[in-house]
Amino acid sequence: MTDQRRYGISELAKEFDVTTRTLRFYEEKGWLTPLREGGRRVFSGKDRTRLRLILRGRRIGLSLEESVEIIDLYDSPAGTVGQATVLLERLDERRQALLDQRADIEAMLKSLQTVEQRVRATLNNESAGAADGGQSR
């Protein structure tokens, strides 16, 4: 009903372009918890989702530990009011960090745009150009 699909280790590895070693490593760390079927690991749809989230965190430069921490926020038990309040604080921290990071990316994109314009200008002047090197800044 929910997500009966099951995945072999290399199947998953191929889909997400990681090695089987990586998946075993993640299990070893407790970040993934596949079942066993006669020794062989069997990953569920939930495992698969979790893996996708971990890799998403990895792509933006989080440590795997951090990624998992965030993911565990995602399906945390809510629990008491006190717990929930703490959770909201953690969420806010994480959100702020992401916003900061996004700002860094925006800054980099702007830099790249600046460089690109300079390069294109150089290209347009290439016919009239002096052989001079000119200033870098």
Next chain:
Amino acid sequence: MTDQRRYGISELAKEFDVTTRTLRFYEEKGWLTPLREGGRRVFSGKDRTRLRLILRGRRIGLSLEESVEIIDLYDSPAGTVGQATVLLERLDERRQALLDQRADIEAMLKSLQTVEQRVRATLNNESAGAADGGQSR
């Protein structure tokens, strides 16, 4: 005229919240090239800017090598048309990578928002709530 200011190693370290070891390491790798004044390193305003960019790259999860590569695009000599064309390609790659990364961040932000809403909903139901804990893990 341009930026005469000079910086000592701990001065810079303090400003950017890194250790002096880090700055020495960056020099060792050739990513920073401070002058020497009787043995002591003297960093210029250019070095400082470079450092800021390196750390910006680091914050978004680039390897230091990658950061430097991008920075070197930033003040690359333009040179021939062929060089410029290659440069534009590299710029485009880098821009695409950054856009992808930004998308990952957006996705994470959305997830966090979803979790937050869920938690807040739980908080509002806390008065009518059963004492039951539900799932723990």
Next chain:
DNA sequence: AGCCCAATTGACGTTCACGTAAACGTTAAC
């Protein structure tokens, strides 16, 4: 001269995130 403080150069240690190789077990195909 004596001392402190900040800086220097090695050299080795550490953490993270896996890679790589060895030795072995199952299942399917030929």
Next chain:
DNA sequence: GTTAACGTTTACGTGAACGTCAATTGGGCT
């Protein structure tokens, strides 16, 4: 029935990005 493909565990290796410690040096103060 053996070989190939795929899986397992155990164990050691690796590259990046520094941390940490030792030994030393030079300037500044009193």
